[in-house]
Amino acid sequence: MNNLLYYPYINVPRTDWALRTLLYYENIGSIVPQEYFYEPERNYEEFMLELVRNELVTPINPIEVLDNPWEATRPFLKLIETNREKLITAQNSFRQGQRGNIHIDKFSKARVHADKFDKDIFYGLEQLGLAERTDGRWFSVEQKTANNLMFFLATLISTKTNRLPTTDYVRPFYNRNSFDSQRQKRETILSNLIPFPSEIDLKKLLKFKEKNLPLLNAFRTRVELIVLDPNITEDSPLFHQHLAELLQRKDELSAKMNESHFKNILFGTVCGLIGAYQGLATASTTAAIIGGLPGFAHAVYSALQIERAENIFDQTGLKYLALADKRIRR
Incomplete structure (x- = not known):
């Protein structure tokens, strides 16, 4: 549900x-x-x-x-x-x-x-x-x-x-034996995957959920497949294996969202825009910018790093959490 x-x-x-x-x-x-x-x-x-x-x-x-x-x-x-x-x-x-x-x-x-x-x-x-x-x-x-x-x-x-x-x-x-078992499994998974601080902007949280509803549904489906499986009991080796995999996938996505894609962004977007704006004409000039980004180009670059998080492709259902960690903390 x-x-x-x-x-x-x-x-x-x-x-x-x-x-x-x-x-x-x-x-x-x-x-x-x-x-x-x-x-x-x-x-x-x-x-x-x-x-x-x-x-x-x-x-x-x-x-x-x-x-x-x-x-x-x-x-x-x-x-x-x-x-x-x-x-x-x-x-x-x-x-x-x-x-x-x-x-x-x-x-x-x-x-x-x-x-x-x-x-x-x-x-x-x-x-x-x-x-x-x-x-x-x-x-x-x-x-x-x-x-x-x-x-x-x-x-x-x-x-x-x-x-x-x-x-x-x-x-x-x-x-409530069956109900408690499922609830406890769900709580254990979520408490490990979502260790959020107590201070979160609720307006930002609502906006984030509305924007990323398909990702939320994919994440919830992934978790419920574990929760509703009677063969996966809490504290069993199989349960811990599933939990470890979820944590690993979340960390991998978070790392991808935070890592620097400097050259791709620089050549694909920033230098093209700055070059057009400043009338860049030679490779040596472009290389000079690469060596030391001007303040404006650096600001554009930083903004694109923030926006690129949504472009990360994910089939695991964990992108929702990685984005939540990046977007809604105060």
Whole structure:
């Protein structure tokens, strides 16, 4: 999939994980309460607000995606009720203060109908001894139940919006062995291939992605072929061999983009332009320029060195990373 859905939190954090994810996917979605759409400056954290404004993250109102939010959450409550042993453990955890907060508008149909959830998902969790209303439109929910409820909601929404649910949160959810294995493989590959600094110009990042979308798709395909192959398990010799090859190809492309093609550029472009401009007529004059580039010619030469990065031919899918490293660092 080209797009993903971030959960369980509202704000995408300013971390290396987030920057790698922004580079790897076309767009990130985040499940956002309805009130955030009306007052983004008041509700979002600063980094998340910048991501939304630059259209790198798309806020998703679950009530606009789910046609029957209450009916859709009933199977989740049934799952909890049918496993009495886990329910008792969760109730004890809730009494001991192991809790997480969920905003009511992630399930509410309208801002003014907060009270209706006394009869819906949160009412059901309250009756099970796993939730209570805390402040305004927030509910305190037993920690593992809150995590699983957000994973349940993220799975529903990602399926309906054709996104891949993903998280930087490491605690376990229900039935996620295969999902975790693929996610961890992907994270290991990307953390090795994209060691970017925390300071990146987000406007430049968006422009870069839009310009190089075919390269991004080629790179993602290359990585996903490894991630989705059940025969390539993380920490296996085959996995490390694939990872080493990707790193080698990326380094080779980066070296090609940075190496000097002095003579080719000089004879093919710079000297031709400077010669026409200055009326160069003899080989000796040209040779003199080669020996000591004038300031103007040197400036043109330097600019062409920058522009030539896009001309590097690549069949490995790693050109996207080599260009990203060259283009979007601050």
